[in-house]
Amino acid sequence: MEETFRRSSMEGLMVKEETRVESDGEDVGTNNTGKVSGNKRKAHDDDSTWNPPSSDQKNLGTIKQLESAKTKMGEVREENERLKTLLSHILKQYQSLQKDFSNTVQQNQDKKSTLTITSTDQDQIQEAHEFFSLSLGRSSSAFKIEEKYSNIGKLKKNDDLQEGLALGLDCKFEVPNSYQTSKNTSLENRSIVPKEVEIREQWPLSKIIKTMRSEGDEVPEQTHPKKARVSVRARCDAPTMNDGCQWRKYGQKISKGNPCPRAYFRCTVGPTCPVRKQVQRCSEDMSILITTYEGTHNHPLPMSATAMASSTSAAACMLLSGSTSSHPLGTSTTNTCANLHSLNLSFPDNYKSRQIYLPNSSFSSHPTITLDLTAPSSSSSLYTPYQINRFPPTSLNFSSLESSTTPASWSNGYSECGTQSYYKNPMVGGKNKEYIPYMAENNPSPPQQPLSTETIAAATKAITSDPSFRTALEAAISSVVGSGV
């Protein structure tokens, strides 16, 4: 399975690479300025030589065209080489990550050997493996995106582009600097929507959960399925964080124990998008803004919004996947995870890790991942040791990550905040075509019963110790933080 996927994804990569070069050639060819080494191009060249030799000027022009074509061809070849280098780089990283991951899984298994090893664990591990393979499969399209981006000459939206680039790079594949510079090459091509991603059917999580629940006979159907949440704590003076998405406020409440009202927002990018977020100031420190995301988008997202979105969906997957796979519909779970994780983001190197912990809010019935951007950067305080709760807390400390140059806004514990008017965000109004397909929660990944402590713990541990997950979360936060730039 895994191998199959990896292979197929590799083929996809190759095919796309070739396709790209060819199409470039054709583009160039139609302009009569370029030449590419394929047979196709030779045909073009022959065409040009068939011109009646009536005018020397025409011949001269043809020669000049040929020269420039050669030059361009050289450029294309260079780029091709770069891409190949990049590909091998990615593969190397993938392999090392896979090693890491299997190590982690093994450690996990060892630790759990004292406990009863349930089928859930096995499945989980399997899922995780499948995630890797599938995500690489996705990365082929991601790679395509990269390629396309590499052709964008102007770097106006460089930040967003980087996000887009990173978005495609699953499993912490980092873009080599040499490659990044290659974005300076000319040519214009922005149609960057891999169909394979677009096509994916999209299921609201709640629907899925209900479906799953109805399959499981003993569990009574609940009106509010427990959706995983991602909570972000950041210092922010503005009323809300600008995460690149479009939100409509649909409610406000003064919650108990906090004088500051909690605002409820709903994603309005897609008409049926189930994503919600809650924004509330911390009662202890009013400068801290707590933003809680719930659900995953079922529509394409602006570049600036994808990181956060993928993080939430990844979190949802992470927290919900643990108990499902022992059921007949486990395959769907796997898919979900694959989808979600495939959206993992690698990030431009300059992000310092932050605390990420999974208290799984014992106070609410929602499993929650909390990302704390407010603590001093190198703080290593671990949150909440294990407790026996419905959703046992798990803590993570990411400060040990190697990549570390903190953006100024982060190092202060401050994040960029947008204004309330998200719709004013130039990235959102449809002016930009840098939408990347974002599919998530399109497949069932719900628990059919309350998650067992061990399962959740194992799931969170396994996944969060996975570098790609860390990367994804970092990316998400970074996106939120940097989206306003």
Next chain:
DNA sequence: CGCCTTTGACCAGCGC
């Protein structure tokens, strides 16, 4: 005019 925010009403879950 369309989309937004505001805000009180309403609903469901939960504990007693």
Next chain:
DNA sequence: GCGCTGGTCAAAGGCG
């Protein structure tokens, strides 16, 4: 059953 609380709805009004 009742009250509390969190979350959502929807009418009303504002804004560009």
